[in-house]
Amino acid sequence: MTLLARFRPLSPLLAVALLMAAPGLGLINAYWSRTVMLIAILSLLVSGLNVVLGYAGELAMGQVALYAVGAYVAGYLGVQFGATNVLLALGAATLAAVLVGLVTGIPGLRLGGWSLAMVTFFLVILVPNTIDILHDFTGGTLGLAAAVPTLFGMEITGTRLYVFILAVTAVWFAIARNLLRSRHGDVFLVLRQSPILASTLGVSVYRLKLLAYVIGAIPAALAGALFSMIDGFIAPETFTFALALSVLAASVVGGATSVYGAIAGAAVLQIGQQTFTQFQDWQLVIYGTFLLVAGVLFNRGLAGLAHDALAAARRRGLLPARPVSAALAVPVEPEAELDRLDGAVLRTEGLSKSFGGNAALREVSIEAKPGEVTALIGPNGSGKTTLLNLICGFYKPSGGSLLLDDDEIAGRAPYRIARLGVTRTFQTPLIPKDMTTLAFVATGRYTSHRVGIAAAVLRLPAFRRGYAADTAESLRLLRWLGIEDLADQQVDSLALGTRRLVEAARALASGPRVFLFDEVGSGLDESDLVVLERVIGAIRRAGGTVILVEHNFPLVLKLADRIHVLSQGQLIASGTPAEIQSDRRVLAEYTGATDEQAETATTKGAQ
Numbered sequence: 225m226t227l228l229a230r231f232r233p234l235s236p237l238l239a240v241a242l243l244m245a246a247p248g249l250g251l252i253n254a255y256w257s258r259t260v261m262l263i264a265i266l267s268l269l270v271s272g273l274n275v276v277l278g279y280a281g282e283l284a285m286g287q288v289a290l291y292a293v294g295a296y297v298a299g300y301l302g303v304q305f306g307a308t309n310v311l312l313a314l315g316a317a318t319l320a321a322v323l324v325g326l327v328t329g330i331p332g333l334r335l336g337g338w339s340l341a342m343v344t345f346f347l348v349i350l351v352p353n354t355i356d357i358l359h360d361f362t363g364g365t366l367g368l369a370a371a372v373p374t375l376f377g378m379e380i381t382g383t384r385l386y387v388f389i390l391a392v393t394a395v396w397f398a399i400a401r402n403l404l405r406s407r408h409g410d411v412f413l414v415l416r417q418s419p420i421l422a423s424t425l426g427v428s429v430y431r432l433k434l435l436a437y438v439i440g441a442i443p444a445a446l447a448g449a450l451f452s453m454i455d456g457f458i459a460p461e462t463f464t465f466a467l468a469l470s471v472l473a474a475s476v477v478g479g480a481t482s483v484y485g486a487i488a489g490a491a492v493l494q495i496g497q498q499t500f501t502q503f504q505d506w507q508l509v510i511y512g513t514f515l516l517v518a519g520v521l522f523n524r525g526l527a528g529l530a531h532d533a534l535a536a537a538r539r540r541g542l543l544p545a546r547p548v549s550a551a552l553a554v555p556v557e558p559e560a561e562l563d564r565l566d567g568a569v570l571r572t573e574g575l576s577k578s579f580g581g582n583a584a585l586r587e588v589s590i591e592a593k594p595g596e597v598t599a600l601i602g603p604n605g606s607g608k609t610t611l612l613n614l615i616c617g618f619y620k621p622s623g624g625s626l627l628l629d630d631d632e633i634a635g636r637a638p639y640r641i642a643r644l645g646v647t648r649t650f651q652t653p654l655i656p657k658d659m660t661t662l663a664f665v666a667t668g669r670y671t672s673h674r675v676g677i678a679a680a681v682l683r684l685p686a687f688r689r690g691y692a693a694d695t696a697e698s699l700r701l702l703r704w705l706g707i708e709d710l711a712d713q714q715v716d717s718l719a720l721g722t723r724r725l726v727e728a729a730r731a732l733a734s735g736p737r738v739f740l741f742d743e744v745g746s747g748l749d750e751s752d753l754v755v756l757e758r759v760i761g762a763i764r765r766a767g768g769t770v771i772l773v774e775h776n777f778p779l780v781l782k783l784a785d786r787i788h789v790l791s792q793g794q795l796i797a798s799g800t801p802a803e804i805q806s807d808r809r810v811l812a813e814y815t816g817a818t819d820e821q822a823e824t825a826t827t828k829g830a831q
């Protein structure tokens with residue numbers, strides 16, 4: 225390990241220490257100390273927005289309202305109760321943020337769609353009125369003169385306050401870094417791009433979004449409490465809609481899916497505002513235009529540019545390569561067998577699904593057994609994907625039963641069904657952005673091998689063990705599939721065939737009981753198809769239950785133990801590959817042959 229690589233993890237710490245010491249060493253004057261404090265505060269606001277918008281993909285505009293909540297709670301405690309302890313102020317602000325987060329997040333997220341965006345947007349608009357209505361507590365439009373903050377009897381002002389604000393900001397960023405650079409952060413990214421994929425991983429979309437929203441609320445309220453300590457005065461004109469926009473703009477400038485991008489974005493915005501004094505009059509127009517342009521051209525922000533520049537420097541050998549995941553070498557023979565899988569019997573009994581007047585599935589009864597491949601075939605629109613979606617819980621049946629080892633699972637939430645060991649791949653692979661192939665495969669283990677948030681934030685041994693096990697197992701699967709060299713590549717840069725194999729690895733990573741493969745062979749070249757056949761064969765031998773929806777008839781004949789044929793939502797035939805191959809109705813319906821041609825074909829087949 226080079227000296228540079230050894231000290232890399234310490235570099236943020238050194239930067240913070242230097243910045244903290246700067247006023248004492250006479251490196252910065254009072255103007256710049258204040259600017260640094262304001263940048264730290266804005267970066268807390270932006271960091272919270274990044275968690276909820278950049279990672280979890282939920283547009284929540286309420287950072288400014290939570291900022292106001294933090295400021296007034298801290299201010300009120302000091303003025304009304306003489307509780308000036310800064311730690312108490314931060315604790316109370318955090319509590320208030322969690323409370324407001326839950327009260328606004330629960331209805332906003334329950335209703336779905338754009339509800340949270342609307343709720344939080346109105347929250348910001350209502351801030352000045354709310355402050356006015358609560359003037360007994362807030363001082364109304366006149367503002368609130370806050371008490372001098374203290375810590376164990378010591379006044380926290382001047383350089384002490386500067387150091388305190390930087391310390392709180394550094395602690396928050398350490399928490400955010402540890403949270404976002406863990407499987408939790410990876411699953412937030414999955415959630416941002418595909419709630420469907422997130423539920424396939426066993427994640428409750430509603431709960432995870434609420435969690436991200438509440439976590440994002442905390443730094444905003446902390447920022448408010450810290451802000452109330454700077455000037456000792458808070459007034460409603462600080463908490464404006466323009467500030468909400470500037471937080472959004474700083475998030476875009478820094479890069480919403482970056483941990484430290486929030487600091488870069490906040491610095492650009494804060495210094496920009498202070499430098500261009502006429503800015504105030506034009507700020508709404510400037511932010512609006514900037515967001516429009518940046519949304520199209522600049523969507524990974526400064527962090528994205530820095531990331532690309534570092535990657536280019538590594539490619540040219542100017543910087544040492546990143547520790548590659550292959551360092552965790554585990555010898556795996558490509559032909560090795562999978563560990564034993566605890567397959568389950570999946571049965572549908574008279575399962576039906578109608579969309580309005582369209583009966584997509586009519587009284588379908590099938591059984592898929594462990595250690596067998598059960599194939600579903602049929603022409604386009606015959607109901608195959610609908611059947612998979614019913615099994616996964618994405619649709620609720622209009623009638624009939626769905627049994628997993630004799631337990632009724634119809635109507636259960638998708639994430640609950642996933643947690644029972646039902647996994648799937650998709651007709652169009654669902655592949656997130658901003659994630660390596662290895663991390664994506666490891667998300668398959670998120671709920672089956674869960675490591676808690678506290679363990680991740682505090683980097684406890686349980687986290688380290690879990691992370692190492694996830695990495696080793698994901699790498700083992702990639703190696704088994706012959707694509708370990710792609711482990712560190714961005715998963716969304718892979719070709720379609722490789723994406724399907726990576727999806728299979730993600731599905732395998734949780735050690736599931738039932739596999740649903742939706743047209744997994746389409747778009748694969750010959751060599752990928754060979755790997756796919758090996759994968760499905762190995763799952764079957766390991767005792768897993770496989771349901772295969774596939775148009776590639778020869779592939780189905782090769783892999784399936786039993787085939788069910790659907791036509792216009794009805795089961796028209798079930799049998800072994802040999803029986804299906806010579807079924808007249810199947811040939812007529814499925815291949816589009818006329819009855820006469822089908823008869824000729826079956827007669828020939830019988831001879």
Ligand SMILES: Nc1ncnc2c1ncn2[C@@H]1O[C@H](COP(=O)(O)OP(=O)(O)OP(=O)(O)O)[C@@H](O)[C@H]1O
Pocket residue numbers: 579582583584602603604605606607608609610611
């Ligand atoms: N969400 C939906 N809303 C309305 N109709 C739907 C929905 N999903 C499926 N359908 C309808 O149900 C029928 C069966 O569709 P499904 O996608 O299950 O067929 P499929 O056999 O998987 O077809 P393909 O081979 O083209 O994927 C079609 O008529 C389709 O239009």
